[in-house]
Amino acid sequence: MASAQSILAFRQSIRAFMQYRINHQDLTLILALVRAGALARAAELLRVDVSTVFRSIRRLESALGQSLFEKSRAGYLPTALALSLAAQAEQAEQALQVAQVSVEQGGEVVSGTVRLTCTDAVLQHVLLPALAMFMPRYPALALELTTSNDFANLTRRDADLALRLTQAPPEHLVGCRLGSVPYRVGASQGYLDTCGTADLAQMHWIAADDFIPDHPGVAWRREHLPSVTPMYRASSMLAVAQLVRGGLGVAVLPPFLMQGLVPLGEPLAGHDSALWLLTRPDCRALRSVVTLFNELRSAISWQAMVDDLPIAGTG
Template identity: 70%
Template sequence: MLNAATHYSIDYPDLSLILALVRGGTLARAAALLRVDVSTVFRAVRRLEAALGQTLFEKSRAGYLPTSLASNLAQQAERAEQALEAARVGVEQGGEVISGTVRLTCTDSVLQGLLLPALAQFMPQYPALTLELSMSNDFANLSRRDADIALRLTRTPPEHLVGRRVGSVAYQVFASPGFARQHAGRELADLPWIAPDDFLPDHPTVAWRREHLPGVRPSYRCNSMLSVTELVRAGLGVAALPDFLLDEGLQPLGPALAGHDTALWLLTRPDCRALRSVVTLFDELGRYLRLP
């Protein structure tokens, strides 16, 4: 059987078949993706496995489970699919097309408050560009090459990364409008506080609270700043939040926290500057990211 694999040249329809079954997980869903009937998919898989001399899928109660070979071929199929789409877009637009996959990491609060509005303005211009988003607070994402671009709130980005400072970010104590009316006149130390848990022990808001309200013990601790924000919007208490999250659901209870501001940095690895897809996304983000 191994000899058969040496004489068979896999082609794009084969990759499309594998990708459809990996995505669908069942013959019926794969058939729907390929717009053929179930028996056609079944026979095509059997023929391809015989031609390759290797098993591509294991049948189980859950459906068709891909082997490691099928998973690897499905990844190649996705790249071929992206390349084909880029070629089609290039023909339609009559020019060079930016294509490929760029991996971007940022915090959930930066995603919600800053990144999404920016992406909505320019990403439709790049239909062949695929963006993989990862929510993280860790610079090591870039260091480990798990990401190509990072948006980070910091005063001192790592020296081994390159990038630009997008602007300053201040923090303020916020409450929901209803909570603010209900507790008007009360001291901040007497209010229920919402704060990040130990995943951000050195966060500027944590440092400020320890310095100015050392006796406060938060009533709620969350593992993300976006979760902190949502609890504040729900009227459960107050929290120190970045000013770019201010909207109609939040009301500031005082001025910016003096001495505890930070900056938003757009960062990448030096080796990524040779990749047109990364450079394009980097430049567009630098153009469209807007701070208050």
């Protein structure tokens, strides 16, 4: 059983916690040490000396009646309370940033966090150039970007927006079709100079692994080159394109991954796809999501990505 002294100490700590009114300076201190993980780095963030940070944390822990950090070889490890308070501090920090932007721009600003998912290839060649065009106009809007090859992120509500290459987006999502995406067989000039054959069936093939079994390239190869077994497989189309650029073989690729490669023939008839910008129906009421959706729809100039490329042997 607990002793009378321990019970008294517990009650005193609860009383201290209930009576102390935490302030903005306290939250700033906690957030700095959570982010830094060490006194010296926290002192740099706060622009004070190390002893000031140490004394301030000890004073605050004494006022609250419980520990905020545990000292270890790895640095200062935050307790559950410190993490909770740091999260509140971040929200206050973001609110102040939004208020400042609102003052500077003289009106309401778009703020909040939008979670967006796409494949790594779409991220690098489609999304990032588009974001660079308009995101500077939204300093209070934060983006969380993840790369994935399926729609599970939106289905699980792990994301608010998705850029996807598909001919049949899920019916429970809403959005717009940004344009058609043709596919071609491509190779590096170096590989064509050394492979010793013009027969696609005799070339070294590079393909995505089984994570996208309905990929247009897979369907086309099974239809036209059923005897071909890929020599190389990769976990993403971006990795496939990198292997092709490395001169290891040929692959079926979308136009935005064909830069620097030589197309071997015309686009593959009947095996094209489409780029879709998608969201969940419940996100249409969120100003931040709607703003980003509309900006992306306007910024992605798809025609520039599907212009005809010179075909091998035609100059």
